[in-house]
Amino acid sequence: MTREGGRIMRRSRWEARLNPRRRGKDKYFRVHPDSPIPPESQRHFKALRYFPPDPVYRFELELHEHSVKSTVSVQTTHGGERDLVRWGEFRFTLGGIDCVLQAYRTDERSERLFVPFRDATAGLETPEMGRYLDLERQIHRSDGNAWIVDFNEACNPWCECSQDYLYPYVPPENWIEPPIRAGEMRLALGTARDDL
Numbered sequence: 001m002t003r004e005g006g007r008i009m010r011r012s013r014w015e016a017r018l019n020p021r022r023r024g025k026d027k028y029f030r031v032h033p034d035s036p037i038p039p040e041s042q043r044h045f046k047a048l049r050y051f052p053p054d055p056v057y058r059f060e061l062e063l064h065e066h067s068v069k070s071t072v073s074v075q076t077t078h079g080g081e082r083d084l085v086r087w088g089e090f091r092f093t094l095g096g097i098d099c100v101l102q103a104y105r106t107d108e109r110s111e112r113l114f115v116p117f118r119d120a121t122a123g124l125e126t127p128e129m130g131r132y133l134d135l136e137r138q139i140h141r142s143d144g145n146a147w148i149v150d151f152n153e154a155c156n157p158w159c160e161c162s163q164d165y166l167y168p169y170v171p172p173e174n175w176i177e178p179p180i181r182a183g184e185m186r187l188a189l190g191t192a193r194d195d196l
Contacts, residue, residue, distance in 0.1 A: 036158040049185040057151035057182035095178040118170040120179035130170035154183025
């Protein structure tokens with residue numbers, strides 16, 4: 001098994017964890033009253049679309065924490081702004097291209113890292129506005145200062161399902177060149193926001 005930078009666990013282990021989470025999310029979207037899929041459309045919804053699991057997009061990376069935690073204001077889908085705290089950055093190589101992604105905190109008191117990104121699949125196979133990773137210390141923290149950064153867990157913003165949800169646009173500093181064909185894809189025709 002090969003990869004460009006960063007360690008991976010055996011495919012059988014991480015894929016065995018990934019697939020039940022996907023099935024659980026599909027069920028939540030399909031039947032839960034708090035689903036982002038509008039109630040009148042839930043009965044037509046079957047499942048989210050995903051790229052096949054691929055270990056090439058699963059990394060264990062050091063978080064290079066910033067000594068100065070600056071704040072960046074980003075526009076949201078509702079026309080306002082939202083402040084994100086630049087906590088650190090992840091550095092990795094994909095397809096021979098060196099990439100850097102900023103990891104933000106939406107609240108300095110939270111230990112959750114918010115990693116929005118936009119790649120070469122945006123507007124084609126994935127939403128135009130990009131996708132994101134939510135990294136929880138208890139789940140994604142590995143040995144030492146390493147974090148599991150698994151793009152197979154990449155999520156679409158809920159505003160793709162309904163205009164009721166607000167999402168911050170991906171800051172330009174988190175636009176990366178290589179395509180990331182992992183995680184969630186665009187919603188199928190008939191469940192996308194404009195078709196509901």
